Amino acid sequence: MNATGLDDGGFKLQVPCGLTQGSSITIIGIPNGLLGNFRIDLTGEPLPGEPDPPIILHYNVRLHGDKITEDPVIVQNTWTVAHDWGEEERCPSPDPGKVKKVDELDQCNKIVGKDDLAASRRFNGSRKFSIVPEGSKTRTYFPFKQGHLSVATFRVGTEGIQMTVDGKHITSFAFRETLEPWLVSEVRILGDIKLVSVVASGLPTSEDLEHIIDLEALISPPLHSRRSLDLFIGVFSTANNFKRRMAVRRTWMQFPAVRSGAVAVRFFVGLHKNKMVNEELWNEAQTYRDIQLMPFVDYYSLITWKTVAICIFGTEVVSAKFVMKTDDDAFVRVDEVLASLNRINVTHGLLYGLINSDSKPHRNPESKWYISNEEWAGEKYPPWAHGPGYVVSRDIAKAVYKRHKKGDLKMFKLEDVAMGIWIDNMKKGGLEVRYEKDERIFNEGCKDGYVIAHYQGPREMLCLWQKLQETKRARCCGER
Structure with a gap:
């Protein structure tokens, strides 16, 4: 973009279809000005009647500190009209002993705030600078420096947003509810920074229908309401x-059982705040006939309603012997799921999946x-x-629907745990439940x-599907 500076409104980059796992935003620039303080905000669409949009991530770099510290600090947070600012997450952390992990990475890298010689040894493996010259002042490591180019x-x-600067992981920020x-x-950038470029990559896109040669093979077979599904x-x-x-x-929906209509697959998708994304979604639903639209904007806290919808669809719209829930980033061997259900040979009171019988609630308010x-x-x-994948027998799915219809179904925001709670209540009511654990389901x-x-x-x-076709064996990718 070759920008020379930011006006009062800052720099704005439109992200038309949101971000998804693997998406990235790279900002190349030089902190400048009197203070060198700047902020990067990832914002959403404002709700009707609200003047300002929600801030999904507020990333504030304060090179000369703030009211709490005189040292450089990065402050991460969120903002909404309803709840104002959330709880600040600071790096360096004021409480280093309180370690929080996001996607197995520290919320704040331990090198931030340490002396730069220790940081140098950690990343370069060099020991030649281990002796500090007499009279010199040890400086603390901070990823941004006034007048120096940075690539952030x-x-x-999966769990949050990771920030790297010049190739080093610096901070992690867990997604917050809604x-x-x-x-x-x-993407909004404001403050004392001379921008060189801003690049967005890995963004979600719609499929270009003109380039799909095998379109007919991807359209979902029609449903027959009176036919019983496996x-x-x-x-x-x-x-x-x-x-x-x-x-x-293109992959596991091509199993013969799916193409023949013995197994039906539908995507359960909520609406988006962006009208253009919803129009794309509607066109996609019309083309492939495999999307069930939910009458609400997608939020993590509402996903249990999708579980209820799957139970209703699998018993009322179609008549299925078994109902399964999975995610769009899960590869399902439909043939082996059917073989497992036949082998178990239980048609009532069945919960099949990777069963967890000894889990406790997360009581840390900072946990997702x-x-x-x-x-x-x-x-x-x-x-x-x-x-990622569990199956219930028809009677359980039917009971979920009936209890929901009567208003007796206790909603719980962790949808897989919710199903376990519902089944436990059915068990207390006299249902004989069979918990069938399969260790071959990898979470x-x-x-x-x-x-x-x-x-x-x-x-x-696509790689997993190709390996299945070529070797007839369930082999993972990245392995010989």
């Missing part, structure tokens, strides 16, 4: 995850999965199956012999 990248992970990355519509699979997805849905259509005592008072949860990643592999991007999906 925000990258969207402020998910797909809601980002604009299995109905509901897939959680969000409006801007076009690439993930297309990868699913935080549960208050009011939401769940017990010390432990009843047995439940991990969300994080892939292992050879998988039935379900989670956290698979579009390229991994």
